[in-house]
Amino acid sequence: MKPDTWVILSALLAGVAMVAAGLDMFRAGRRGASASRWDLVATGARLAGVVTLSVALMLNLTVGQRSVFHPQSVLLSLALTMLSIHLILTWYLRIGGAGPVVDIVALMLIVADIFLTMPTAISLTCFSRTVPVQVQWVLFLIGGGSVLVAGDAVLSLVLLRGMVQRGQAENIPWHTRLPDHTGLYGLLIQAVYLALVTLGSGLIVSVWWAWRTVGTWLGGDPREGWMALAWLVAAMSLLAWQLGGRRGRMMSGGRWAAGLAVVAAATAVFGLLVFAQV
Amino acid sequence: MAEETPKQARFEPLSALWRALAAPQTLLVLMGLVALAFALGMLVPQIPPQAASDAQAWLAAQTGLFQQASGPIRALGLFDLFHTFWFHLLLALTGLCLSVRAMESMDWAWRATGSTSWTQRTEDVHVAFAAWGRHPPQFSFSSSLPADRAKARLGERFRGHGYWSADLPASSVPSLLVGRRRTLLWARPLGYAGLLLALIGLAILATWSWQSELWQAIPGQSRAVGHSLPTVVRLDAFEMQWGDDQRLLDYRSQISWLEGDTEIERELVVIGRPATRQGVTVRQVGYAPIVRVRGRDAEGRPLTLETEEDVLSITGEAEIRFSSPESQPLVFVSGQDLFLAFTFEAGCDSGKPALRVDRIRADGTERQEVGVVTSSGPVSADGLALDMELTFVPILRIEHRPAMSLVLVGMLLAVFALFAIWIASPWLAWIALGPGEEDGTQVQLLLLPGAGMTLWLPRLAKGLREVLADEA
Numbered sequence: 001m002k003p004d005t006w007v008i009l010s011a012l013l014a015g016v017a018m019v020a021a022g023l024d025m026f027r028a029g030r031r032g033a034s035a036s037r038w039d040l041v042a043t044g045a046r047l048a049g050v051v052t053l054s055v056a057l058m059l060n061l062t063v064g065q066r067s068v069f070h071p072q073s074v075l076l077s078l079a080l081t082m083l084s085i086h087l088i089l090t091w092y093l094r095i096g097g098a099g100p101v102v103d104i105v106a107l108m109l110i111v112a113d114i115f116l117t118m119p120t121a122i123s124l125t126c127f128s129r130t131v132p133v134q135v136q137w138v139l140f141l142i143g144g145g146s147v148l149v150a151g152d153a154v155l156s157l158v159l160l161r162g163m164v165q166r167g168q169a170e171n172i173p174w175h176t177r178l179p180d181h182t183g184l185y186g187l188l189i190q191a192v193y194l195a196l197v198t199l200g201s202g203l204i205v206s207v208w209w210a211w212r213t214v215g216t217w218l219g220g221d222p223r224e225g226w227m228a229l230a231w232l233v234a235a236m237s238l239l240a241w242q243l244g245g246r247r248g249r250m251m252s253g254g255r256w257a258a259g260l261a262v263v264a265a266a267t268a269v270f271g272l273l274v275f276a277q278v
Numbered sequence: 279m280a281e282e283t284p285k286q287a288r289f290e291p292l293s294a295l296w297r298a299l300a301a302p303q304t305l306l307v308l309m310g311l312v313a314l315a316f317a318l319g320m321l322v323p324q325i326p327p328q329a330a331s332d333a334q335a336w337l338a339a340q341t342g343l344f345q346q347a348s349g350p351i352r353a354l355g356l357f358d359l360f361h362t363f364w365f366h367l368l369l370a371l372t373g374l375c376l377s378v379r380a381m382e383s384m385d386w387a388w389r390a391t392g393s394t395s396w397t398q399r400t401e402d403v404h405v406a407f408a409a410w411g412r413h414p415p416q417f418s419f420s421s422s423l424p425a426d427r428a429k430a431r432l433g434e435r436f437r438g439h440g441y442w443s444a445d446l447p448a449s450s451v452p453s454l455l456v457g458r459r460r461t462l463l464w465a466r467p468l469g470y471a472g473l474l475l476a477l478i479g480l481a482i483l484a485t486w487s488w489q490s491e492l493w494q495a496i497p498g499q500s501r502a503v504g505h506s507l508p509t510v511v512r513l514d515a516f517e518m519q520w521g522d523d524q525r526l527l528d529y530r531s532q533i534s535w536l537e538g539d540t541e542i543e544r545e546l547v548v549i550g551r552p553a554t555r556q557g558v559t560v561r562q563v564g565y566a567p568i569v570r571v572r573g574r575d576a577e578g579r580p581l582t583l584e585t586e587e588d589v590l591s592i593t594g595e596a597e598i599r600f601s602s603p604e605s606q607p608l609v610f611v612s613g614q615d616l617f618l619a620f621t622f623e624a625g626c627d628s629g630k631p632a633l634r635v636d637r638i639r640a641d642g643t644e645r646q647e648v649g650v651v652t653s654s655g656p657v658s659a660d661g662l663a664l665d666m667e668l669t670f671v672p673i674l675r676i677e678h679r680p681a682m683s684l685v686l687v688g689m690l691l692a693v694f695a696l697f698a699i700w701i702a703s704p705w706l707a708w709i710a711l712g713p714g715e716e717d718g719t720q721v722q723l724l725l726l727p728g729a730g731m732t733l734w735l736p737r738l739a740k741g742l743r744e745v746l747a748d749e750a
Contacts, residue, residue, distance in 0.1 A: 182733045189730045193700035200693035208686055212550045215489060215561045215677050217480075217685060225320045232313045239309070242302035242727040254732060256306075267317075 003064045004114070006056035007076070010049050011110040014079075017045035018103035025099050042097045046083055049106065053080040068137055074272050075113040079106045081145025082152075089149065089190050095183035099156045105148060132209035139202030140227050144268040146195035147234060151265030153188040154258040157181060185254055188261055192237050195264070199231040226271020233264040299378040302727070308372045315368065319359040322351060333358075361484075373477045380470035386726065387463040390442075390455070390706055415725040415732045417739040421746040422718045425452045425711040428746050432456075432709060435745050446708075454709045462704040463726075465695040472691025479684030489677035494566055494599065496671055500536065503558050503676055510536040511560055514544070516672045518565075524630045524652075529565055531672040547674070557678055564673045566600040567622055567633055569666055573611060576661035583618075584610040603673070608638075614662065615640045618648070633668060705731065707738070721746065 024038035057076045060066050066073050086102045160181065179187075206224050210216050218224045237260035243253035298304055323344060329336035337357065344351065355362040421428055429452045436443045436456050446453035457463070493501055495513035503509040515532040528548065535542040535555050545553035545560075552561040572595045573581035583596035586607060598607050598620055609618040621634040635648040635657060649657035654667045706726040714720035723739055725731045 185733050186730065190700075193696065193729075196696050197693060197700065200689065200696065204686065204689045204693060207689065209550075211679070211682050211686070212552070213561075214563055215552070215559065215675055215679065217483065217682065222320060225316070229313055229316050229320070232309060232316065236306055236309050236313070238729050239302055239306055241729040241732065243306075253727075257729070 003056055003059035006052050006059060007110060007113055010052040010056055010076075010079070011107060011114065013045045013049040013052060014103050014107040014110055017042045017049060018100045018107060020045060021097050021100035021103055024097060039097050042100075042103070043087070046087055046097075046103070050080060050083050050087070053083070053110075068134070071273055072113050072116055074141075075109045075116070077141045078144055078148065078269070078272065079109040079113075081141050082106060082109075082148040085142070085145050085149045085191065085194065086152065089187055089194075093183060093186050093190065095179035095187060098153070098179055098184065098187060099159060101155045101159065102149065102152045105152055130209070130213075132205050136202045136205040136209070136224075139198045139205065140223070140272065143195045143199030143202060143227065143230070144272050146191045146198060147230060147261065147265040147268045150188050150191035150195065150234075150237070150261040153184050153191060154262050157184045157188075157258060160184065185258075188258060189238075189241075192234050192257075192261055192264075195234045195268075196231060196238065199227055199234065199268075203228055203231060223271050226267060230264050230268040230271060233260055233267055237261045237264060296378060299375050300382045305372070305375045305379060308368065308375055311368055312372055315359060315365055318356055322356045322359065324360065325358050369477060369481065373474055373481075376470050376474040376477065380467045380474060383463075383470060384467040386706065387460075387467055390457055390460045390463050414727050415735045417723045417735050418720065419739060419743055420714045420718055420720050421743070422716070423746055424717055425713065425719045428452075428711050428719045428721065429454055429709075431745060432742065451713075452711045454711075455706070456709060457704065457706040459702045459704040460706065462698055462702045463706060465698040465702075465704070469692050469695030469699070472688045472693075472695060474688070475691065476685050476688030479681040479686075479688055482681035483679060483685065487677070487679045487681075489675055489679070491675075492563060492602070493674045493676065494568075494671045495531075495674055501676065505678065507556070507558065508537050509542075509555065509558060510538075511674075511676060512536055513672065513674070516565075516670070518670060520630075526631060529562070529670075529672070531562055531674060533560055533674075547672075557680060559677050559679065561675045561677065562672060563675050564603055564624075565670050566603050566673055567631070568600075568669050568671055569598040569620060569633060571596050571598060571609065571618075571667075572665040574663045574665075575613065576663075578663075581614065581662075582612045584612060610640075611637075611662075618664075619645070623650075631670070633666070635664065635666075637662065699728075705734075709742070719746075 020038045020042035024036050024042060053076055057073065057080060060070075060073055060076060061068065064072075068077070082102065083106055086098070090096065090098050156179075203224070206227075207217055210218055210220075214220070237257045240256035240260055241253045243256055323340065325333050325336055337352065351357060355364075359365055423431070433443050433445075433454055436454075441456055441458050442460050443454055443456045446455055488505060490501070490504070495501070495516075497513050497515050500510050500512040503511060512534045513531055514534055516529070517532070518529045519527045521527050531547045532544065533547055533553060534544050535553075543555065545555075547553045547560055547562045549562045549564070552559045554560075571583060573583055575581055585596045585598060586609075596609055598609060600607060600620075600622055603622050603624060607620050609620070610616075611618060617638045617640065619636040619638055621636070623632045623634060630652045632650050632652045634650045636645050637648050637659075638645045646659075648659045648662065648664065651657055651666055651668060655665075657664045657666060705728065708724040710722045710724070712720045712722065721742065723735070723742065725735055725738075
């Protein structure tokens with residue numbers, strides 16, 4: 001099959017996961033009850049999506065002759081890392097599927113890949129082909145996927161809050177199967193830590209290699225600067241937890257942390273995509 | 279619980295300044311400003327070092343929005359943002375804030391891991407916990423057990439589950455300090471110290487480092503290091519190693535360090551493995567071709583070639599140098615009213631480095647490939663015969679970067695600390711047991727602020743309630 005077929009298959013799976021997770025979210029039931037049928041469908045579709053995205057990415061690099069830095073490769077890589085990290089962290093935290101937001105974002109990334117048309121010729125410099133640069137790039141992609149998961153957790157929190165408020169206003173006995181705010185904040189914290197460690201490691205590799213080769217402290221690639229900025233904002237998100245709460249508002253630090261995590265996600269995506277090379 | 283509330287100390291300016299610098303709000307605001315400045319510095323084009331001597335010309339060459347709004351952008355110093363006074367001040371304040379926070383968190387870690395008691399005097403208890411911030415995660419509930427029994431039971435339960443706990447004898451009410459993986463409380467000061475080290479390293483780099491222009495050296499050529507140093511660097515040889523399939527495997531420069539005419543030392547410089555002597559580094563940045571071209575027309579008559587550097591026509595032969603491997607030098611062939619464009623394709627690990635020659639009509643309307651060469655030899659097309667002699671030279675750079683390793687060590691420490699905190703999740707809690715209703719106890723639980731502590735607090739409080747409710 002052609003790379004595009006695998007990309008379309010990934011989009012379909014993300015769509016299935018989105019619908020299943022959405023149906024699961026609105027299903028009346030006790031929170032924390034055993035996984036529902038729709039939840040299992042969503043998780044299965046996400047796992048299959050990880051496999052199809054991996055194949056699509058490999059074919060994109062080999063048959064499609066696109067470099068790892070090509071915007072289409074970046075979109076696929078981000079969707080892949082985001083889904084993988086989401087699956088691992090939600091399994092580790094035992095918070096179920098955690099809603100359809102991650103699938104919506106994955107679908108957006110994959111659809112953007114389908115409609116994006118850019119030259120496919122590889123024009124990497126010798127510097128970009130070296131192993132440390134490739135390692136740095138993988139770490140940046142994992143970091144980018146992590147901040148996206150953090151951003152998804154924040155959007156799920158907003159969704160949860162909206163649903164609860166609407167339920168209270170309309171006096172509906174609303175039982176959503178989204179994890180409670182503790183579970184979603186837990187997902188946010190874990191994703192931010194992972195982003196800080198991976199983006200930080202990527203920046204260390206970047207600085208070390210730029211120093212050894214060209215003698216500067218950054219390799220002259222604007223994406224390194226944007227990843228440093230994403231790291232800084234993610235660090236602010238972690239620090240914001242120390243603001244604590246005031247007069248009963250226990251989660252005011254958490255709200256700042258959530259807002260900053262969204263900014264970090266936007267910065268990482270902007271830096272990885274806008275300054276991508278073909 | 280009114281007794282446990284830290285007493286309002288009289289106003290002391292230095293203490294207030296310390297508290298302001300230690301507050302997470304201050305560091306957050308400073309980090310936010312640094313992030314904003316960083317984003318602006320990446321969005322607004324910055325004056326490159328090579329244009330610093332003629333910044334006016336560089337500013338005049340800007341186009342689009344940056345030309346239209348150059349007045350306000352320039353007034354704010356955004357074209358040279360990373361060298362402005364206010365950016366340096368921002369970094370200095372951030373450094374100050376980081377050092378205060380490093381010392382504060384070191385104090386908690388020292389108190390929690392030291393063999394001495396947490397505090398000596400009642401006032402110290404208040405001072406110590408004041409450092410946990412104005413709004414640390416806290417929870418309060420009442421128990422029917424008397425304070426001493428409640429304290430004994432809590433201590434026993436925590437120790438039984440492998441937690442560390444210690445008494446706070448100086449506290450005005452029975453108090454316990456409880457923690458998990460307390461040794462890793464040192465990770466927090468380590469992280470702040472790492473960031474501070476990286477910041478100091480960057481400051482040293484910005485102040486004392488220098489680097490030379492790129493040097494395309496020919497074997498036998500020398501260059502003085504400069505900067506009041508007597509050392510001279512001489513390129514002795516440049517060697518390219520080719521594989522059996524004609525791929526370029528490696529390239530290296532043999533250099534000598536000289537003082538006057540005396541040779542001090544010989545060293546090999548490879549990409550990623552520079553030569554260093556007395557803090558001065560010679561780095562292999564890359565390599566570039568030098569081409570000698572002789573041209574003839576269809577009748578075999580020599581052509582007049584004009585290079586960009588050489589305004590005078592040289593009949594028959596021109597030497598073409600690449601200012602960088604990415605540059606595309608042009609040669610004007612006056613007799614045929616066309617330009618020759620030379621493009622270097624490094625090939626990396628996938629093939630042999632090649633030189634592509636295109637011809638472009640003088641009016642720039644048409645570009646056509648003449649040929650691609652990987653070694654010296656002739657190339658001809660449409661009445662144009664070129665005889666090319668291709669050699670390669672190393673691109674070297676001499677520099678002094680005194681604190682680069684400090685930046686790296688600082689970054690490593692910060693990332694390691696974050697990893698340790700993430701994996702081990704150390705925590706520290708203060709449990710104060712004050713008099714409650716009907717001989718009972720009012721339990722106040724205070725957690726050292728950190729990511730997620732607010733979320734975890736109700737669970738911990740629930741556990742404590744259960745422990746204290748067993749025999750109620």
